[in-house]
Amino acid sequence: MATDYGHGGYGPGRGRDGHGQGYDDWDSDWPTGSPESGRRHRLPAALRAPIEARTWRELGYVLLSLPVSVVLFTWTVTMVSLGAGLLVTFLGVPVLAAALAGCRAFGALERARARALLDVDVRGPEPLRVHKPGALAWMGAVLKSGASWRNLLYTLVQFPWALFSFIVTATLYPLGWSLLTYPLWFWVFPMYAGQAGLQLYGDEHHQIYLDNPFEITVTTLVGLVFTLATPWLVRALTTVDGLLVRGLLGPSLLSERVVELESDRGVVVDTAAADLRRIERDLHDGAQARLVGLAMDLGLAKEKLREDPQAAARMVEEAHGEVKTALQELRDLARGIHPAVLTDRGLDAALSSVASRCTVPVRVEVDLPSRPAPAIEGIAYFTVCELLQNVSKHSRARSASVDVWRSENRLMLQVSDDGVGGADASAGSGLAGLRGRLDAVDGVLLVDSPAGGPTRVIAELPWRG
Known part of the structure; x- marks a missing residue:
């Protein structure tokens, strides 16, 4: 049902199809990324990867991972084996608790290393819940903490992966750069090694050396391929490292x-x-x-x-x-x-009543197959009320529109106006408070309000009908 209050045109499109199934027609205009994401580079990503600072940080991470993982693996295997062997006595419990505490400390180190070199910012796990003072209570909290055991699992899993990543990286990086720079140092072979060039193949009857211009050029091109491809391979390896850090060293989903x-x-x-x-x-x-x-x-x-x-x-x-x-x-x-009209007649009539009191003409369209839960219905009503108050007070708009529809298990609201724009939910305004209220019920508030307008505010709420 669509209702116009006032006269004249109305604001921008609803940002959904006729059946209320998503945001296809406004998602492309949504502001995304940081200012740096729009910065243009003179070289394409494939060519600048070998000399990027990110590449060298990832290389440093991989090279450091092997010695760090050796220390972590040694600590875990030694302490857990010792603790398990001493479980027949009481001494096994504090040894196991010390092993887990050490793994938690190593986990903090690994999170800091991932943050510095991989830009992987992972919050620490939940703190230990020690309900009573004393060593026994602390040991019990360490042993019962799921985060402690995830940290221990990380030290065991990361070692073989770090060894594999180190071997791949330590092989491909020198190979690529040595082949790429072969024209600069191939003269070492005839001058000091007594052979024409780098030996590609040799047996008792045949020897193949990379010594003529064609072979040197091909060698250089092969080196270029390795040099350009290796950073991306290392990036893929460190992506797995980031997943390990997030999955095992961060807080659990629960x-x-x-x-x-x-x-x-x-x-x-x-x-x-x-x-x-x-x-x-x-x-x-x-x-x-x-x-x-x-x-x-x-x-x-x-x-x-x-x-x-x-x-x-x-x-x-x-x-x-x-x-x-x-x-x-x-x-x-x-x-x-809580308005009586909302309880008696639902969102359509309640929002129409609100729109009739707005200082600008408002078009209201409510397309709901049924009524959501009363609490969600009330939150949706007051959300639209506050947004229309913002339109009246700040937008200087000529017209506005309110659209309400259901998309799967979500109640969708959109309030649009053709005003001056510039609304910012992160500036501590009423929109920030509204976003906090929606977050409290697993809702989402999205604001698209460029300077000069138009403004579109999307609110998602769980249906819970």
């Missing part, structure tokens, strides 16, 4: 989810407290103050009723107007808590 839920719970509590304070303030400064004044006016009118009936009638008439104003304020306050 712990990340727990942290996220704890943060979202805090947001929900703070939001609820702020809403209660706002309601109390509105009641105290609005309807309550007006009703107190009304009671005083009615008391004065009662006293004047016998002495000056006409003055009393005027005061009663004024009080009647105050009653109407107080009732309107109470209705507005109730609408701010």
